[in-house]
Amino acid sequence: MQKPSLPSGTRDFAPQVLKRRQAIMRVLEQVFLSHGFDPIETPALENLKTLQGKYGDEGDQLLFRILNSGDFMGKAPEELRSDSKALSSHISDRGLRYDLTVPLARFVVMNRGQLTFPFKRYQMQPVWRADRPQKGRYREFWQCDIDIVGADSVLCEAELVEMYLESFAKLGLGVQVRINHRGLLDALLPALGSKSAWNEFMISIDKADKIGRDGVSQDLINREMGHAVPVWEWLCEAQDLDSFEAKLEAFEDRKIYEVEDANAQSVEQGKTACEKAIHDLKLLKSLLPDQASVVLDLTLARGLSYYTGAVFEVSADDARLPADFRLGSIGGGGRYDNLTGAFGLADVPGVGVSFGLDRIYDTMEAAGLFAEDSQAIAGVLLCPMDEESFALATQASRDLRAAGIPSEVYTSAAKLKKQLDYANNRGYALVGIIGDQERAEQCIMLKNLQTGQQEKIGMQQLIAQVKGVLGV
RNA sequence: GCGGUUAUAGCUCAGUUGGUUAGAGCAUCAGCUUGUGGCGCUGAGGGUCGCCGGUUCGAGCCCGGUUAAUCGCCCCA
Structure with missing residues (x-):
């Protein structure tokens, strides 16, 4: 007899759990519809060519690949049979979708004749990542995405952030929405010296809430980036200012992109990026309902490989959660000005955010929000x-x-x-x-x-x- | 890809310095009660102690390997 088992990182949902998950999705869907978003669905399978190269090297490794049918080995070149990495591109042409944003980009390009722009769509479907499962991390999990394609005004960012606030208020979960802007981080480039140093800096500061500020300084030194420590310290100083506006003023006053021995072009680009970011963020803030739960987080550096403007991240901030409860973010997103470029359609801006259904569920459960719902x-x-x-x-x-x-x-x-x-x-x-x-x-x-x-x-x-x- | 922890009944777990036939609670089924539930009582079924090997007179327990789960690192929802 064979013992029944589940692939690692996947779960069955029993009726009680599924009813709650569906209730969450209904709340989200209602918000999405009320803001004029239309639903789409896309296949679980995409051509590997569609997925590859969109998520960076690490993302590519996390793609679930599907073995071709038939005599796939017979068609693979003889000399590659011992090189599994090179071989995989010959024996696998399809993979499971990794997120909902890239399928959206493909969908928009393929259907651009039929769509009305700006295109506002929502999509609630599972995605798959061949990651090592752990707490709050699954290999199959659901994302609920809202994106606005074909509009570049900050009005879009404001609507999405407001939808975050609205949704979590309706779910009864306290959250904090953290916002940052790619331009503020680009403004640091001249001071950091090179694009590769900038990349390492972003990886390092993203860990600030885990390893602490001194931990980041030490990490930078370990990476032989001692020259970046003053930049980090200045960023922390700005971060300590108590308001959204004050942090922006710090950037306005300091002109961090002005570095004496940096090349003029780099400084000019930093200046442009910084000024654009400050303008966007000021406008965004002015459009939001007055909420203490929206903060400007200068250390937020997530997913910068494809975001080009504002970035968002939502984390639970609810007094009912146990003190040691940590689960990473329950939502995130940002602006990507060249969403469809990889599929041959240039100059289509987009901005979107994702709700992580599974983590929202886990968080609500930990906060005891399901304790009283009767199954009567x-x-x-x-x-x-x-x-x-x-x-x-x-x-x-x-x-x-x-x-x-x-x-x-x-x-x-x-x-x-x-x-x-x-x-x-x-x-x-x-x-x-x-x-x-x-x-x-x-x-x-x-x-x-x-x-x-x-x-x-x-x-x-x-x-x-x-x-x-x-x-x- | 790397490290820590764990693995005993359908579920949650006991199991003493290695010593007869491996236990409890919950769940399931039956009876107490031919058509009246939640509570109670009685009883029943259910286990290759993850798997393979070793040490020993003797292994659920000790040792090695392996598989899986889980937590953490990287990265992310």
């Missing part, structure tokens, strides 16, 4: 005592459903105890018992499982009686 069914379970009662039970159940009341007939004429146990376990408020007595009188013994009271109700009065008890 405000409906009626019909309990036939014998086969002769099936017809009356079926008819009663049908009538109840037609009146908008959930109802089912128990699956057999089992012992009453067993049927009542089922009703209790499922959380039914009412049961309707039907046996020979009820059949003779064309009525139902309607029993309230909370109070234990029961009375015979004629078929004509059943709906009204049930509605009265359930209060609907």
Whole structure:
């Protein structure tokens, strides 16, 4: 016998869990629709060519590849058979999608003739990453993405951030939305000296909340980037200012991009990027509802390989969470000005954010937000005592459903105890018992499982009686 | 890709310095109660102690390997 098992990092969702996940998705969907977003879905499988090269080297390694059908080895060049990395591109042409943004880009390019721009779409589907699973990290997980394609105004960023706030408020989860801008970080380039130093700097400062500020300084020294430590220290100083506006003013005053021995072109680019960022962020802030939960986080450096403007990250900030609860971000996104460039359609700007359904669920559960939701069914379970009662039970159940009341007939004429146990376990408020007595009188013994009271109700009065008890 | 921890019934876990036939709670099923539940009582079924090997008179327990899960690093939702 084979022991049943699940691939690492995947999960089954039992009814209780799935109902809650679906409830979360319904809340999000309602927000998305109310802001004028339309749904799309794309296939789980994409051509590997579509996916590769979009997520950096590390992302490419995390792609799930699908082995070609048929004699795939026979078609692979002989000399590559010992080199699994080179071989993989010959034996695999498809892979599972890694996120929803790249499929969106492909979709937009392929359907550009039919779409109305700006195109606002939402998409809630699973994605797959061949990552090592751990707490809050799965190999199959759901993203709920909203993107605006073909519009470059900060109005878009403001709407998306507002949708974050709106959604999490409706879910009842306290969050903090952190915002940064690629331009502010680009302004550091002259001081850091080179693009590769800039990249390493970003990797390092992104760890600040984990290893601390001194940890980052030490990390920079370890990376032989001692010259970057003053930049980091200045950034921390700015970060300590208490308002969104004050941090921006610090950038305005300091002109961090002005470095004496840097080349003029680099300084000029830094200046342009910085001024654009300051302008965008000021405007963005002015458009947002006045919320303490939106902060400018100068150390936020996520996913900069493809973002070109504002970047966002959402983390849980809820007093009901255990003090040691840490799960990384539950949402993130940003602006990418050349979304569709890789597919041959230039100059299509886009901005989008993602809701990490699985982490939102895990966080809400840890905060105890599901503790009180009852799984009760405000409906009626019909309990036939014998086969002769099936017809009356079926008819009663049908009538109840037609009146908008959930109802089912128990699956057999089992012992009453067993049927009542089922009703209790499922959380039914009412049961309707039907046996020979009820059949003779064309009525139902309607029993309230909370109070234990029961009375015979004629078929004509059943709906009204049930509605009265359930209060609907 | 790298490191730590764990692995005993469907689930959560006990299991003493290695010593008869491996236990509990929950869950399931049956009975107490021919058509009245939640509680209770009685009973039943359910285990190759992850897998392979070693040490020993004797291994769930000690040792080696292996697989899987889990936590952390990298990266990310």
